[in-house]
Amino acid sequence: MPVRSPPAAPAQPAAATPMAFARVMVAAYELYGRSPANALKLAQITPSRLQQPEARITARQMEVLSGTAMQELDDEALGAFSRKLPWGSYGMLARASLSAPDLGVALKRWCRHHALLAGDIALKLVITGDSAAITIEERTDLARHGQGAREFCLVHVLRNIHGLACWYIDSRIPLQGARFPFPAPPHTEAYALMFPGPLRFDAAQAELRFDARYLALPLRRDEKALQHMLQRALPLTVLQYRRDRLLVQQVRQALAAHPDQAHNADGVAALLNISARTLHRQLKEEDATLQQLKDEVRCERAKDLLYRSDKPVKQVAAAVGFLNEKSFTRAFRAWTGASPGEFRKGLPG
Template sequence: MPFYAPPAPFATPSLTPGPAVTPIAFVHAIVQAYTQRNRSPAEALALAQIAPTALADPAARITAAQMERISGAAMLELDDEALGWFSRRLPWGSYGMLARASLSAPTLDVALKRWCRHHGLLTDDITLNLTVAGDTATLTITEQRELGALREFCLVSVLCNIHGLACWLVDSRIPLQSAQFPFAAPAHHDVYGVLFSGPTAFDTAPAGIRFDARYLALPLRRDEPALQQMLKRALPLTVLQYRRDRLLVQRVRQALVAHPALTHSAEALAALLHVSPRTLHRQLKDEGASLQALKDDVRKNRALELLLRTARPIKQVAEAAGFQNEKSFIRAFRGWTGESPAEFRRAGTPLV
């Protein structure tokens, strides 16, 4: 699908075999963009190795590399990075200009608000908006005119683009809590699980995505040279999930606090966070932390609070702190404080 900064002509990707998950409906949308300009898509289709038989099959799928190739070719030929979505063209370099304007922002919050505001200068057919409510950030698209046959392709692409850009700017995977779209579930609705992590709702306006608002406080980690390099191959940012999550420490800590009984092992915790145990340990190491240290810190704080502020039996405190038995809790507690839980409680002032 299109992306905010198309690849340069010399950066054409190799069409090596890969999973074909992109629905042919998105290719038809690009063909429609050519039709609007009275141009033939034949050259772009041939360049992407998309056969006429695939166009005739509503269930056909193409690879990400094929989509990258036809998108880039169409943007060049039509000189429109929006591929016909809007009432006026977005000339070559438009989305690169938006990315550059956001690059100097101190945080992701400022960068995304700039992107939303500056996007309105390019077109008034849609309005982008970033809001925060509690711990949740929401990016929405308000349609200011009928988008017609290209509606789905436009809304999906714009949200994929801005999400991919956000991940790139902070060099972090930003898991989506949910996505929603104001149209009925299409026949290819299964692809939404690939494009958007988290559940997707249909027939729900406005189009938008939700994610943890703490990502907005992250500083940007990119500069002009990095931007120049990214602009050569931007599409993968919209289809490949970042492995690194710079908020993983906070997410692990939150899971340990909220689900002490479900996080006894690295395997259980990793499943809860939708990552592999190996990825969990590697990313925590990248952030200068370890799972055992985080467990100890969360369990210690929980145990201290319960021992000082309640009269619960030691066995119940151990269970609430995430220990599978009282004996292991007492052993760990002695390691933390040099005292047994009972000794610590006697020395403090418990509150019933």
Template structure:
């Protein structure tokens, strides 16, 4: 299995520091990286330039060549080799999981069979899932940054591929000083990156863990024929988008009064918002109706506010249109619902 393309192709944005880390892997095994560098069209002069960058395609070609030539998918990071196919084995071992949470736990457990130099663990608290790396032995400083970054990228990329969805990260942390190429971290992970942290971590919404896997063995074989497609930017659909829209409609209704305003809060275009909701089998109007229904039921059950005030509070212009909609939702007029107290 080849390495993930770290960033968008065509632009030279992948730090040369990562290329030099691969060259250090060759040095560890007493081998010459010349052919690998040539396959990626990286000259020795470029390799020596401190602030140089390479494209994702160059980095992918270099990684694939190096992993096969060294027969080490860890590229020299660990105390023993991870033979060619090791990460493919991790993917296959997790593929039959019923949901993403189980898949991640299997990945973490099986990773220990490959190396004990680092440990991966999933923690969940307060609605946030965190994937954490524990360094069980000191990693060579020549490899440490590249090892921790790549290990999290592999994991994040596999997660996105497995559920066929972009997984938006809340934050990422790293246990080293911010490198000169720190600007590359936002495209790789999230703008919310913190350095000099206790451990390397990525955090995301816990609800992704409940999503079912969308891939099968055939899809896995196709994926493993090329670079592990963990370029996160290609996953434009977020399978939790509907839930995120619902939350904003409940908690920030005044700011999310139009599709354009809501799209702005989600950092997508209005067209993208409608398209992705359609792909999830819903629509903005459907979600608005669901939220209005939920809020109306809460208001009618828990308060004594006049029906007109309830109507305005949940987004209707007048009591008449609210009563008509509520009757369609529940089969009851708002006053009858309040008096009888039926379950919705």
């Protein structure tokens, strides 16, 4: 029999989470007069490594350490607020919004209910044009136990609500930006992983910003899914969803707004900050193709030009990306069942 090579060792997960966050959790133990030894042991973090300023831990270590600390201290806020958030508080918040008809209502409920548990911060959903933001107003001194504790609290809350929002609608929600009301920390590079998108420090308040169209998407989870999620709720803060349920709309928008840059899959993918392979895969999951969407956008653009302008058909053809009038006429007839001239004559005057 041929000798088989041993299986390759699995790739070790990257250690990208700042050790500074682990030190905040250890400080929470000290605040409550408890020992963090068990939590550090379970997370495989040695006392000497804990004190290394530039050290990093993996997402799994972060999950184990924070989960253990929250349960042992019976405080999911880890001492950040003036009162404890007993273990299960965030699960209760998730359940309270589960019956919402769409993500917008769910997030408004979550923010309102969070204020009932902890008055130290006030979360708010703010919609400005096509953009939505989750903002945090600090109503007490979150830095009373140190600036690191304040930083960790704001990061933890924003990561939690972003992860929950993605989970509710089973969709990746790309961030348009994240802002934080403190100077850029020494571990700023970790923020690019936690909050992919434009970052700003020394802002007026903490906030996440994303496309407001996600707010209209229906929730796709039920009680059974919630129970399963709560068994390991903390990975919500690191989970990346493959699917983006707004991708079709975003592709249409990119094709319409940047036709010169979106003439092929590579161009569209670059505009959306994803790979061409990911673009094709996710469109397939949505039962769409790039060519289909290009045709839809070109058709709508052609209809608009034929209706709103007196441009000759040849100029309309060039404006929507066709090399000649003949190929445009053939495509337009396939799209609408009429030639461009017939379409223009058939519109009410």
